[in-house]
Amino acid sequence: MQPYLNTFSLAGRVALITGSGRGLGLEIAKAMAGSGAHVILNGRSADRLQDLANSIRATGQQASIAPFDVADSMALNKAFATIRETHGRLDILVNNVGARNRKPLLEFSDQEVWDLIETNLVAGFSLAREAARLMLPQRAGRLITITSIAGHVARAGDAVYSSTKHGLTGMVRALAAEYGPYGITSNAIAPGGFATEANAAMLSDPKVAEHFATRSALGRWGQPEEIAGAAVFLASEAASYITGHVLTVDGGLIIKM
C-alpha cells in the first residue's frame, strides 16, 4: 500500500505560478517545487526570476521562467504557447498577481480603476482560459486563484481592490461549475495579513501593524511561507473532491468579533 503522504505529492506536475518573484507567490513556488512539481516562475523581471530558478535547480528541484506582465494579453498568450511547446501540458495554475492601490474612491481616475481591474480581474480570466485550453484535453487540472479576505469583507479606502477580489471569488466558483465535468478543479485561497513587501508601509507603522495583528485570532501577521501548505494541498490529489471553495488563510481574522 502507498503511504498516504504520497497523495500530497506533486511529482510530475507542471505548475505556473504568476507573481512568483517574491512574496506569497515565491513561497508557493518553492513549496510546489519541494513537493516534486516543475515550477514555472512569473513576474516582470527576467533576471530576478532566472536567479530564483537557478537557486531552486541548485537544490535538485525543477524550475524555469516565464517573464511576462499578466495584463499584457499578447505576452500572456505567447508564454502559454511556449509552455505548450516545452512541456505539452499544464497541471496547475496559481493566479497570484494582485495589484493594489489603496486610496479613497474620490481620488481614483477612471484609468486607475481600469488598471486594477485589468491586472487583477481580466488577467485572471485570461490566465484561467489559457490554462484550461491545456487542461481540458488532459481531463485534469488545478486552477488556484489567490483572492483576499478583501473578497469577503470591506475596508474603507480599498473599494477597487476589494471589488476585483469579490469578482475573482465569483470567477473561481463559476469556473468550478464550468470545468468540473472535465476533472478540473477551481479553488481560491484568501490570504489575511501577511508580512510581504506589499504591506511594508503598514508593517513599518507600529500602530497599524499592531492593529492588524490583534484583529486576527492568532494575534499576529502571517509569515509568507505560511501560505504554501494550502496551495500544495489544493494542487494535490488529496484535494480531488474540493472545488469552488475559498480557503481563508488569515490566522482567523474574518471569523473574529
Ligand SMILES: NC(=O)c1ccc[n+]([C@@H]2O[C@H](COP(=O)([O-])OP(=O)(O)OC[C@H]3O[C@@H](n4cnc5c(N)ncnc54)[C@H](OP(=O)(O)O)[C@@H]3O)[C@@H](O)[C@H]2O)c1
Ligand atoms: N500580502 C498580503 O497580506 C495579502 C493579503 C491578501 C491578499 N494578498 C494577495 O496575494 C497575492 C500576492 O501578494 P504579495 O503580497 O505576495 O505581493 P507582492 O509582494 O507585491 O508580490 C507581487 C509579485 O507579483 C509580481 N507582479 C506584480 N505585478 C505583476 C504583473 N502585472 N505581471 C506579472 N507579475 C507581476 C511582482 O514581481 P515584479 O514586480 O518583478 O513583476 C512580485 O513578484 C496578491 O494577489 C494579493 O492581492 C496578499
